[in-house]
Amino acid sequence: MKGVAASEGIAIGQARVLVPPVVVIDREISADAVPAEVTRLRQAVTATDAQLASLSTRLEAEHLHEGHLILEVHRLMLRDDTVVEGARRLIETQELAAESAVRRVIDSISAKFKSMEDPYLRERGADVEAIGERLLRTLLGLPEPSGASATGTIGVGSVLSPIDALHLPRSGLVAFAAEHGGKTSHAAIILRALEIPSVVGARGLLAAVRPGDTLVVDGSRGEIIVNPDADTVAMYEERRRGERSREGALKSGVGGPTTTLDGVRIELAANIEAPSEVGGALECGAESVGLFRTELLYLDRPELPGEEEQFQDAVAVLTALGGRPATFRTLDLGGEKLPLAVQVAGGANPGLGVRAIRFARRRPDVFRTQIRALYRASALGPLRIMFPLVSGISELKEARLTCAGIVVELAREGVPFAPDVPIGVMIETPSAALTTDHLAERSSFFSIGTNDLIQYTFAADRENEDVEYLYHPLHPALLRLLKAAIDGARGAGKPVAVCGDMAADPAFTWVLVALGVRSLSMSPRFIPAVKSIIRASTLAEMEALLAQAFLLRSEVEVEELVLGLMRRRFPLELAAEADS
Numbered sequence: 001m002k003g004v005a006a007s008e009g010i011a012i013g014q015a016r017v018l019v020p021p022v023v024v025i026d027r028e029i030s031a032d033a034v035p036a037e038v039t040r041l042r043q044a045v046t047a048t049d050a051q052l053a054s055l056s057t058r059l060e061a062e063h064l065h066e067g068h069l070i071l072e073v074h075r076l077m078l079r080d081d082t083v084v085e086g087a088r089r090l091i092e093t094q095e096l097a098a099e100s101a102v103r104r105v106i107d108s109i110s111a112k113f114k115s116m117e118d119p120y121l122r123e124r125g126a127d128v129e130a131i132g133e134r135l136l137r138t139l140l141g142l143p144e145p146s147g148a149s150a151t152g153t154i155g156v157g158s159v160l161s162p163i164d165a166l167h168l169p170r171s172g173l174v175a176f177a178a179e180h181g182g183k184t185s186h187a188a189i190i191l192r193a194l195e196i197p198s199v200v201g202a203r204g205l206l207a208a209v210r211p212g213d214t215l216v217v218d219g220s221r222g223e224i225i226v227n228p229d230a231d232t233v234a235m236y237e238e239r240r241r242g243e244r245s246r247e248g249a250l251k252s253g254v255g256g257p258t259t260t261l262d263g264v265r266i267e268l269a270a271n272i273e274a275p276s277e278v279g280g281a282l283e284c285g286a287e288s289v290g291l292f293r294t295e296l297l298y299l300d301r302p303e304l305p306g307e308e309e310q311f312q313d314a315v316a317v318l319t320a321l322g323g324r325p326a327t328f329r330t331l332d333l334g335g336e337k338l339p340l341a342v343q344v345a346g347g348a349n350p351g352l353g354v355r356a357i358r359f360a361r362r363r364p365d366v367f368r369t370q371i372r373a374l375y376r377a378s379a380l381g382p383l384r385i386m387f388p389l390v391s392g393i394s395e396l397k398e399a400r401l402t403c404a405g406i407v408v409e410l411a412r413e414g415v416p417f418a419p420d421v422p423i424g425v426m427i428e429t430p431s432a433a434l435t436t437d438h439l440a441e442r443s444s445f446f447s448i449g450t451n452d453l454i455q456y457t458f459a460a461d462r463e464n465e466d467v468e469y470l471y472h473p474l475h476p477a478l479l480r481l482l483k484a485a486i487d488g489a490r491g492a493g494k495p496v497a498v499c500g501d502m503a504a505d506p507a508f509t510w511v512l513v514a515l516g517v518r519s520l521s522m523s524p525r526f527i528p529a530v531k532s533i534i535r536a537s538t539l540a541e542m543e544a545l546l547a548q549a550f551l552l553r554s555e556v557e558v559e560e561l562v563l564g565l566m567r568r569r570f571p572l573e574l575a576a577e578a579d580s
């Protein structure tokens with residue numbers, strides 16, 4: 001079965017249906033039973049809320065901050081009038097039992113979410129369903145969904161809700177598979193952070209799988225195999241062994257600095273979304289945090305995070321890094337990342353509308369609060385601030401003016417901060433890429449966000465799988481644009497990093513270093529492979545390859561040249577790539 005590859009890795013095990021959907025048969029009640037039924041509903045809401053509260057407190061105590069936030073949102077959704085009042089009305093007007101009323105209300109709300117165009121909002125339907133299931137369990141006196149106990153258990157479910165993801169991976173669960181869901185869901189984000197292989201959005205999964213069936217879950221390719229024959233199992237076991245030994249071999253050498261054979265020092269940094277990820281990043285060999293995506297703190301909550309909370313978050317990152325630097329990207333909200341607390345009109349093309357630094361201009365109050373928090377944290381460790389999706393110098397000047405205002409304000413208040421916080425710009429638009437020499441006058445450093453730069457260069461929506469065929473980091477147009485951006489920045493004496501996904505792919509390491517990039521920031525698990533390649537190469541041979549690439553005319557030719565060479569030269573580092 002094909003699904004969405006939500007979290008990398010291969011697992012083989014026995015299926016266990018983790019959260020069977022609660023079956024509710026419509027039950028009518030007599031008119032005089034209505035008040036008691038309404039009371040039963042209210043009591044169930046209170047009891048469910050108490051369950052969520054205790055789980056939420058536990059997660060907070062375990063520093064699983066994202067999970068804690070998600071549960072707090074679920075609590076608010078549970079207590080929201082739409083659910084409780086909607087169900088009460090159905091009990092009163094249609095004389096329905098509480099569980100029948102709840103089932104109908106939840107189905108109707110989740111259907112509304114599911115019909116929304118925005119993939120992010122569509123996935124919020126899963127949150128509503130998760131809350132509904134929990135409330136129904138309480139009403140019907142069913143046990144809480146339990147975790148797996150045996151090793152080799154693969155959790156199978158209808159929806160992979162964030163609650164499921166947080167609850168279940170602790171005890172022997174080797175993978176998740178779910179019938180619904182997308183790559184951008186919170187559950188997928190959490191599972192990736194926990195490194196649990198996962199495939200979601202596998203239509204027909206529950207009909208095809210019985211408890212106890214043997215499953216192969218290939219989270220790298222988005223495949224599930226039900227009751228594979230012995231040869232297939234053997235093949236996947238072999239692939240998994242290969243993946244593990246390769247990861248182990250690469251990870252064993254991650255200590256120490258990263259230098260080419262001819263002495264060029266390259267910084268390898270981590271992209272993270274929460275303070276809890278710093279430890280894992282350091283284990284993978286990260287020297288610093290090159291991209292902290294701050295917007296996670298803004299999503300899925302009804303109110304905006306305050307200055308103090310953002311300050312604490314930044315301090316937690318700096319503390320965990322123990323003196324190593326961290327680059328905080330200011331909020332990249334808008335587009336597909338819409339917080340519950342602030343609604344901005346996306347326009348017909350949200351990716352081209354009010355997003356990132358444009359959102360910050362539109363909501364200076366929100367932006368100022370974040371900048372204040374970051375400056376305050378700068379007193380406690382080497383912190384850098386970076387603006388996303390800048391399209392030109394005027395936007396940059398404006399954002400810097402906000403920073404300057406905050407500096408004056410904090411000084412007047414006597415609040416400590418570092419006066420020389422480096423301020424940098426993400427290169428994610430062609431207009432910024434072509435003017436790095438100008439931007440350099442007001443920017444201490446640059447980091448190229450290739451995910452967005454590619455989307456805007458080829459006019460191909462990164463969320464839309466139908467135009468995924470246009471994603472070509474080695475396209476001559478992109479190589480020229482990268483060269484222009486990097487030359488402009490270096491000519492002005494400013495360092496350039498790459499923090500888009502291109503940096504995480506070992507097939508592109510030579511090209512990026514040859515272009516003049518001296519810092520690569522990526523999801524931590526990819527650091528060992530990239531590090532190993534750099535240490536076994538000379539800058540001279542990387543530059544020779546790039547010179548050849550620049551003579552070619554199509555992305556197909558460049559890919560043949562670069563991928564061909566990299567695969568031959570680094571079979572271990574590119575093994576996963578060759579597989580897929």
Ligand code: PEP
Pocket residue numbers: 291293332428448449450451452453499500501
């Ligand atoms: C990018 O666009 O490459 C980037 C790193 O930012 P994000 O993926 O968060 O948009």
Ligand code: MG
Pocket residue numbers: 388428449451452
């Ligand atoms: Mg981006």
